[in-house]
Amino acid sequence: MSSHQGVRDFYSGKNIFITGASGFLGICLLEKILRTIPEHGNIYLLLRPKRGKEIAERLEDIKKNQIFEVVLKEKSVEEVFSKVQAVAGDVGQENLGLSPAERKLLTDNVNVIIHSAATLDFGDTLKTTVDINLLGTRRIVQLAKECARLDVLVHVSSAYVNSYRLEAEEVIYPLKRDPDELVSLVGKLNPEELEEQTPGILADHPNTYTITKHMAEHEIQKAEELFPCTIVRPSMIIGAWKEPVPGWTISKNGPQGFLMGAAKGVIRRLPVGKELVYDYIPVDIVVNNLLAAGCFAGVTKPKKVAVFHCTSSTRNPFRWLQVEDKINDYLHLYPLKSAVWYPHLKLLPTVAWYKISALFVHMFPAFILDTVTRLSGGRPILVKLHRNVNTSLGRLEKFIFTEWKFTAKKTMDLQDWLTKEDQVDFSVDITTLVWLDYFTDLTLGARTYLSKEPLKTIAAAKKKDKILLALHLAWQVALFSLIWYLFACATGMTMSSSLFVLPICFILYNLL
Numbered sequence: 120m121s122s123h124q125g126v127r128d129f130y131s132g133k134n135i136f137i138t139g140a141s142g143f144l145g146i147c148l149l150e151k152i153l154r155t156i157p158e159h160g161n162i163y164l165l166l167r168p169k170r171g172k173e174i175a176e177r178l179e180d181i182k183k184n185q186i187f188e189v190v191l192k193e194k195s196v197e198e199v200f201s202k203v204q205a206v207a208g209d210v211g212q213e214n215l216g217l218s219p220a221e222r223k224l225l226t227d228n229v230n231v232i233i234h235s236a237a238t239l240d241f242g243d244t245l246k247t248t249v250d251i252n253l254l255g256t257r258r259i260v261q262l263a264k265e266c267a268r269l270d271v272l273v274h275v276s277s278a279y280v281n282s283y284r285l286e287a288e289e290v291i292y293p294l295k296r297d298p299d300e301l302v303s304l305v306g307k308l309n310p311e312e313l314e315e316q317t318p319g320i321l322a323d324h325p326n327t328y329t330i331t332k333h334m335a336e337h338e339i340q341k342a343e344e345l346f347p348c349t350i351v352r353p354s355m356i357i358g359a360w361k362e363p364v365p366g367w368t369i370s371k372n373g374p375q376g377f378l379m380g381a382a383k384g385v386i387r388r389l390p391v392g393k394e395l396v397y398d399y400i401p402v403d404i405v406v407n408n409l410l411a412a413g414c415f416a417g418v419t420k421p422k423k424v425a426v427f428h429c430t431s432s433t434r435n436p437f438r439w440l441q442v443e444d445k446i447n448d449y450l451h452l453y454p455l456k457s458a459v460w461y462p463h464l465k466l467l468p469t470v471a472w473y474k475i476s477a478l479f480v481h482m483f484p485a486f487i488l489d490t491v492t493r494l495s496g497g498r499p500i501l502v503k504l505h506r507n508v509n510t511s512l513g514r515l516e517k518f519i520f521t522e523w524k525f526t527a528k529k530t531m532d533l534q535d536w537l538t539k540e541d542q543v544d545f546s547v548d549i550t551t552l553v554w555l556d557y558f559t560d561l562t563l564g565a566r567t568y569l570s571k572e573p574l575k576t577i578a579a580a581k582k583k584d585k586i587l588l589a590l591h592l593a594w595q596v597a598l599f600s601l602i603w604y605l606f607a608c609a610t611g612m613t614m615s616s617s618l619f620v621l622p623i624c625f626i627l628y629n630l631l
């Protein structure tokens with residue numbers, strides 16, 4: 120038996136300050152605390168006004184998220200959220216944009232800080248990412264220094280802060296550029312100059328996100344002797360494995376987004392290296408890792424920041440090859456009522472191949488469907504959507520076709536360090552995850568939480584799936600017949616003597 124405090128005991132009575140709680144990871148973290156650590160103290164959520172919504176309204180939106188359905192089966196909204204309080208702020212602003220009164224509220228009371236807020240847009244300018252990811256973290260560290268009763272600071276980083284290395288350990292690697300120099304450069308240059316100089320500034324970093332998140336780790340490290348702190352580095356976060364519901368997600372990034380688009384029949388091709396290891400990690404494991412790491416650092420008070428890789432590549436590697444044959448079965452097991460074309464997803468080995476194929480398989484049908492939508496008075500979106508996908512592919516290509524290995528020895532040791540009960544309730548072990556089963560749940564999760572189609576619509580969706588199959592086959596017959604006819608007209612051959620066109624069409628179509 121471990122003699123130290125368990126995770127639940129550690130957080131009981133503690134006042135917790137969370138940034139990024141409106142995001143994918145943050146809301147899942149909040150849900151887990153509310154559902155499984157009922158004795159938690161006050162929970163302060165840093166929220167910013169957004170899209171015309173003030174923070175009170177944003178907190179109400181958080182409460183209405185489907186993720187809370189499980190905990191709300193047992194308790195009322197008032198009970199569940201009784202100790203949750205929104206605090207107006209913005210990590211991208213001086214002093215975190217806090218009023219003096221709210222800053223005092225936090226510095227007087229907070230015991231645990233979990234800093235998850237960040238901008239994840241790979242296309243964001245250096246100015247924005249420096250403000251939010253680097254300076255935002257510096258401001259959180261400053262706040263932590265002022266907190267009279269701080270037990271631990273938990274920082275959410277990313278495994279890809281070291282994406283310029285193909286193998287990374289759970290250590291903080293040195294920076295190649297001084298963050299203060301970068302901050303002053305960003306302050307001095309005008310937007311055009313900054314954009315022009317950005318590739319040189321990034322050097323071997325693929326984008327502004329990874330460089331600023333790398334620098335943010337160093338901001339945490341500077342405080343390691345002042346109070347216990349820990350860094351958790353997730354890889355690509357995907358839908359829940361087990362909690363609160365298998366497949367839960369609100370993120371459209373990565374596999375869940377592909378599955379959503381594929382189920383609609385809109386995404387039919389995907390560029391992936393089938394044999395490469397893709398480092399995906401379910402969001403509930405990341406949440407457990409944050410809570411377990413915070414407890415570990417808070418209890419053991421290490422002199423150096425404890426870094427944990429929350430990754431799968433070296434513990435339970437995933438390759439698309441493992442699910443390739445099954446994906447289409449899942450799509451037809453859980454079809455969508457809102458599908459616009461018969462779903463069929465095919466994996467292609469290069470971006471160039473994908474682009475050629477997408478022209479015929481994505482753009483052409485999108486153009487037809489958008490025309491139908493326009494004629495029936497609707498708002499066409501498909502051509503625009505595919506254009507956006509094509510644009511973002513350039514930014515993502517490195518991430519699609521590079522295999523990284525993130526060692527996770529310290530995370531495995533963390534699992535061993537947990538009490539027997541916590542090894543189940545706050546497990547960070549993913550070795551028993553079966554990717555095929557996981558993807559079945561994720562397909563259903565994407566259907567329920569992204570496409571917002573409840574289970575009761577499955578029967579109607581299956582009927583529609585059959586109709587779409589018939590239409591898809593009819594479309595292929597019509598298309599091939601048209602090509603056959605046009606070929607015969609163009610060459611002056613008879614239809615029967617030009618019959619060979621059909622198998623050629625079929626072979627070419629299958630290559631796409």
Ligand SMILES: NC(=O)c1ccc[n+]([C@@H]2O[C@H](COP(=O)([O-])OP(=O)(O)OC[C@H]3O[C@@H](n4cnc5c(N)ncnc54)[C@H](OP(=O)(O)O)[C@@H]3O)[C@@H](O)[C@H]2O)c1
Nearest residue numbers: 139141142143144209210211235236237277353354355356
């Ligand atoms: N998702 C992944 O695959 C992944 C992988 C590795 C690491 N991470 C890390 O995990 C953390 C959470 O990511 P996520 O997936 O939850 O992203 P997300 O869904 O985009 O959420 C980002 C959160 O940060 C908040 N935020 C952004 N800028 C802010 C600002 N200036 N002031 C205050 N709050 C701000 C957002 O608030 P608003 O709602 O107001 O925008 C939102 O709550 C990040 O630190 C990220 O680097 C994510």
